[in-house]
Amino acid sequence: MTKQGMDVLVLGGTQFVGRHIVETLLSAGHRVAVFTRGRTPDELPETVERLKGDRDGGAEGLAALSGRTWDACVDVSGYTPRQVRASAEALRESVGRYVFVSTVSVYGEPDRHPVREDDPLLPEAGEDVTEVNGQTYGPLKVTCERIVEEVYGDRSVLLRPQIVAGPYDPTGRYTYWVDRVAAGGEFLAPGDGSDFMQVIDARDLARFTQAVLEGGLSGAYNLAGPRLSWREFVAVARGATGSDAQPVWTPAEVLEREEVNVPLWLPAGGPQGGLMDVANDRAVAAGLTLTDPEVTARDTRAWSAGTPQKVFLTPEREAEVLGARG
Structure with missing residues (x-):
């Protein structure tokens, strides 16, 4: 070959x-x-x-x-x-x-x-x-x-x-967050920012x-790409979209009580927390190169801005859940 x-x-x-x-x-x-x-x-x-x-x-x-x-x-x-x-x-x-x-x-x-x-x-x-x-x-x-x-x-x-x-993603899981940050204002963010996001x-x-x-x-x-805390990921999305959106960190108990499932969030100490801590050493040694997270967010938003996306949480429901934080 x-x-x-x-x-x-x-x-x-x-x-x-x-x-x-x-x-x-x-x-x-x-x-x-x-x-x-x-x-x-x-x-x-x-x-x-x-x-x-x-x-x-x-x-x-x-x-x-x-x-x-x-x-x-x-x-x-x-x-x-x-x-x-x-x-x-x-x-x-x-x-x-x-x-x-x-x-x-x-x-x-x-x-x-x-x-x-x-x-x-x-x-x-x-x-x-x-x-x-x-x-x-x-x-x-x-x-x-x-x-x-x-x-x-x-x-x-x-x-x-x-x-x-990245661009062309039909699931909308990652895209949801980039689009939501791009929309600005206060938004529901899961946990306290210390859990991890990895794509x-x-x-x-x-x-x-x-x-x-x-x-x-x-x-x-x-x-697997870089492992970012959710606070770091929000900062990346803000930088990529030029947004001043403000996360409202929402505890797991509130999300559970309100029966809200937001995409990509897995509590770091939970039963599936390791799936946001995936080692990529073997692939990197074999030639895997990684795109800067801000570039991924920027390019995804450039694509999604003109493409209808799946709605995981409507503005009305988001406001309702945020109001239930107490």
């Missing part, structure tokens, strides 16, 4: 993480084909080859991949063992390396500090489980990882990203994927 001019197949590739990966690989001089159901338009360059199929359709759904070879496959759309088993086995002799985009949600002891790649994982979900929800998401990814390693051995790479942030810029994930392919790497890598 040469470092430049590789042929790469991306399973998914038109939305958010996949889009960033495709654009990064193209800019590095690689040739990219994406495999999707083709049901929605995409904004990828015309140079991208578009293959249509359905991973839930077994061998028939993967027919567009038969008789082809690629230097590597990047799987950004594998959520169930059925999907990953089918693609991994179908491509066993057709790709040189299989990169599976997993999640830090695979870890079975998320209260550890920090969370590292060799920490225990959650119990696997059965290979017949197809429903993806808050309870099954992590266990399903654990099973998917095992399948990829089983089929590809040292030709497999497992990427375990932290919450992914990974989608573009950093994409560049690391490129490094993995060009370097022929194997193994598992946590992908």
